[in-house]
Amino acid sequence: MLLEGSLAGAGLVARFDGVIVDVGSGGGAPGIPLAHAFPEREVVLLEAERRKCEFLETMVPPNARVVWGRAEEQATDWAGVAVARALAQPPVAAEWCLPLVEEGGAVVLWVGPTADRERIAAVAGRLAGTLVDAPDGFVVIRKTGPTPAGFPRRTGVAKKRPLA
Numbered sequence: 001m002l003l004e005g006s007l008a009g010a011g012l013v014a015r016f017d018g019v020i021v022d023v024g025s026g027g028g029a030p031g032i033p034l035a036h037a038f039p040e041r042e043v044v045l046l047e048a049e050r051r052k053c054e055f056l057e058t059m060v061p062p063n064a065r066v067v068w069g070r071a072e073e074q075a076t077d078w079a080g081v082a083v084a085r086a087l088a089q090p091p092v093a094a095e096w097c098l099p100l101v102e103e104g105g106a107v108v109l110w111v112g113p114t115a116d117r118e119r120i121a122a123v124a125g126r127l128a129g130t131l132v133d134a135p136d137g138f139v140v141i142r143k144t145g146p147t148p149a150g151f152p153r154r155t156g157v158a159k160k161r162p163l164a
Helices: 002-007 031-037 050-057 090-100 117-126
Strands: 020-023 043-047 064-068 079-085 101-110 129-132 138-143
Touching: 002 031, 020 031, 020 090, 031 043, 031 064, 043 050, 050 064, 079 090, 090 101, 090 117, 090 138, 117 129, 117 138
Parallel strands: 020 043, 020 079, 043 064, 079 101
Antiparallel strands: 101 138, 129 138
């Protein structure tokens, strides 16, 4: 189920070029299955917990690399697609992921049926993004401009004081 669920978003990821970053990779889903699905693309597994990074380093295919760190501490506007599954509430995940993505790229979030798309759209609007059509179970946010000044906010702020 984990592999199947991770690859359910492959068609959405394929719409956008560039580096794929799996934010909060945890056990490697969806990043590792996507790395196998797109062997010609670079995949970055971004994980804040060192112990999980050590595990991921034993599992990554040749086109993937593991980065130990938090999304808020990374450079902005460099990835083609940021993906996240079970990272945080979708508005918070959107705030963490959008600054990583370059203009024209996108964020693909695996979401549940109760995801508040209005709140996600409000966060996207603050971070130069706009929601685009996506199948049930997903939110796709296209990055329409550079990351605004002041973002990403300091570590932990998005979760404590969400934008929407």
